Amino acid sequence: MPPLIRLDEVCKSFGALKVIDRLSLALGEGEALGILGPNGAGKSTMFNLITGDLRPSAGRIHFAGRDITDLPAHRRCRLGVGRSYQIPHPFGGMSVFENLLVAAAFGTGRKEAACYGRCVEVLERTRLMPKANVAAGRLTLLERKRLELARALATGPKALLLDEIAGGLTESECQELIATIREIHADGVSIIWIEHVVHALLAVVGRLVVINFGREIAQGAPDAVMADPAVQEIYLGIEAA
Amino acid sequence: MAWTNIILQGALLGGLYALFAAGLSLMFGVMRLVNIAHGDLIVLAAYCALMVVQATGVHPLLSLVAVVPLMFALGYALQRGLLNFTLGHEILPPLLVTFGLSVIIQNALLEGFSADSRRLQAGALETASLRLGDQLAIGWLPAIVFLAAAVIIALLEVLLYRTPLGRAFRATSDDADTAQLYGVGIRHVFALATALALAVASVAGVLLAIRTNFDPSIGPARLLYAFEAVIIGGLGSLWGTLAGGVILGVAQSVGGALDPGWDILAGHLAFLLVLVIRPRGLFPKLVD
Numbered sequence: 308m309p310p311l312i313r314l315d316e317v318c319k320s321f322g323a324l325k326v327i328d329r330l331s332l333a334l335g336e337g338e339a340l341g342i343l344g345p346n347g348a349g350k351s352t353m354f355n356l357i358t359g360d361l362r363p364s365a366g367r368i369h370f371a372g373r374d375i376t377d378l379p380a381h382r383r384c385r386l387g388v389g390r391s392y393q394i395p396h397p398f399g400g401m402s403v404f405e406n407l408l409v410a411a412a413f414g415t416g417r418k419e420a421a422c423y424g425r426c427v428e429v430l431e432r433t434r435l436m437p438k439a440n441v442a443a444g445r446l447t448l449l450e451r452k453r454l455e456l457a458r459a460l461a462t463g464p465k466a467l468l469l470d471e472i473a474g475g476l477t478e479s480e481c482q483e484l485i486a487t488i489r490e491i492h493a494d495g496v497s498i499i500w501i502e503h504v505v506h507a508l509l510a511v512v513g514r515l516v517v518i519n520f521g522r523e524i525a526q527g528a529p530d531a532v533m534a535d536p537a538v539q540e541i542y543l544g545i546e547a548a
Numbered sequence: 549m550a551w552t553n554i555i556l557q558g559a560l561l562g563g564l565y566a567l568f569a570a571g572l573s574l575m576f577g578v579m580r581l582v583n584i585a586h587g588d589l590i591v592l593a594a595y596c597a598l599m600v601v602q603a604t605g606v607h608p609l610l611s612l613v614a615v616v617p618l619m620f621a622l623g624y625a626l627q628r629g630l631l632n633f634t635l636g637h638e639i640l641p642p643l644l645v646t647f648g649l650s651v652i653i654q655n656a657l658l659e660g661f662s663a664d665s666r667r668l669q670a671g672a673l674e675t676a677s678l679r680l681g682d683q684l685a686i687g688w689l690p691a692i693v694f695l696a697a698a699v700i701i702a703l704l705e706v707l708l709y710r711t712p713l714g715r716a717f718r719a720t721s722d723d724a725d726t727a728q729l730y731g732v733g734i735r736h737v738f739a740l741a742t743a744l745a746l747a748v749a750s751v752a753g754v755l756l757a758i759r760t761n762f763d764p765s766i767g768p769a770r771l772l773y774a775f776e777a778v779i780i781g782g783l784g785s786l787w788g789t790l791a792g793g794v795i796l797g798v799a800q801s802v803g804g805a806l807d808p809g810w811d812i813l814a815g816h817l818a819f820l821l822v823l824v825i826r827p828r829g830l831f832p833k834l835v836d
Contacts, residue, residue, distance in 0.1 A: 381730075
């Protein structure tokens with residue numbers, strides 16, 4: 308079986324700055340993959356390339372065996388690429404439910420009436436039900452992060468890309484979020500999770516990839532990767548700074 | 549009684565201004581595109597109706613059956629083929645391109661139809677009126693124009709708040725890049741917004757052409773009234789736009805009653821007054 312997402316020697320430059328440098332990466336069907344790396348390592352840019360926010364300067368991107376490098380973002384979403392932003396981007400003037408409805412209807416290409424059930428299910432799973440009719444612009448940070456997750460889930464993704472979703476949460480909020488993400492993974496959704504909150508990441512993912520300067524530094528089982536001297540150097544470097 | 553009449557006629561005229569403004573407001577609301585050619589597209593619709601009427605001899609109101617779909621298709625093609633390429637983080641390209649479009653439409657109409665002033669003949673409807681009292685009557689035509697404005701705005705409200713397409717419009721309005729990530733194809737959505745805007749503009753154009761004379765050069769002034777109605781009402785609020793049109797119409801009507809040369813000036817003064825007192829308009833809805 309081909310991997311769900313495959314990046315082949317992908318490069319992305321902004322002018323002279325190489326943000327992603329011949330990066331190859333594969334996400335297996337049903338896998339939960341964690342991405343670590345210092346700020347500016349190119350992690351979010353990698354997500355932008357996968358979702359279609361950005362086009363790579365070189366290299367190809369495949370999804371479920373299909374080359375999606377030239378597909379626009381909304382088509383990729385319909386194929387099953389779901390993404391939550393690091394900084395929440397809710398549709399502020401619309402209610403939480405409407406936010407999900409847009410994602411569910413347009414993200415799957417189905418009629419709205421066929422999506423109500425899915426939206427309710429997602430609201431319950433992400434514990435946003437009490438806020439269903441509140442304007443998304445009025446939510447707190449935690450609720451906005453939940454909405455990011457909920458909206459991505461509403462599109463019925465095969466692969467879910469989570470961008471620092473645990474950042475800025477309290478310990479108990481973080482535990483709740485971990486439980487939710489584990490449930491989603493148990494339902495068969497493959498996950499790539501970028502996170503600086505390492506313990507949250509380790510509670511969910513089965514494999515880690517460490518990126519720095521747009522290249523893969525290390526990858527493999529979480530314990531082995533965390534014990535890698537090159538990784539420790541990067542991370543100790545960050546900790547000391 | 550004379551003043552009641554003046555204010556009533558002005559309010560009905562406001563319906564026409566609201567029709568001018570609704571399409572402009574929709575395009576700005578969905579994609580932050582200020583369409584400088586909006587007034588000329590209204591005039592273009594009037595000429596389309598003129599051609600339909602001349603070719604088939606139908607009543608001008610019936611010409612809408614042909615003109616509305618035509619302008620809808622033109623709007624879709626215009627957005628997909630031209631205006632989508634002007635949208636980005638810069639605000640100047642859409643302004644320049646639609647300004648150019650305005651010049652092109654005016655000159656093409658001048659070339660094709662000459663500078664003669666035209667009118668759509670609506671027969672008895674032009675003078676038919678409804679008596680409300682000894683000295684008060686409203687014309688059927690102004691009443692129809694106002695009703696058309698109210699109905700179209702009500703339909704647009706339903707579309708925006710009760711349908712999937714409306715939700716896509718609002719999501720795109722809030723954050724176009726994010727909307728794409730959730731499956732909304734914004735090029736198509738933008739094109740539908742312009743198509744709808746021009747469909748509404750074509751109703752405005754036909755009603756304008758029955759109400760008054762028109763020639764290829766009157767577009768920019770219609771654009772100005774449309775802008776004023778939108779700003780008075782407050783960005784993002786369609787009912788506000790109707791109210792804005794009514795305020796503008798009443799101000800012009802009252803000004804015109806004081807001195808026949810003051811009608812347009814009075815409208816602009818009312819607009820300035822609202823800008824000074826409530827810079828965000830009377831019923832603003834947009835947060836940003």
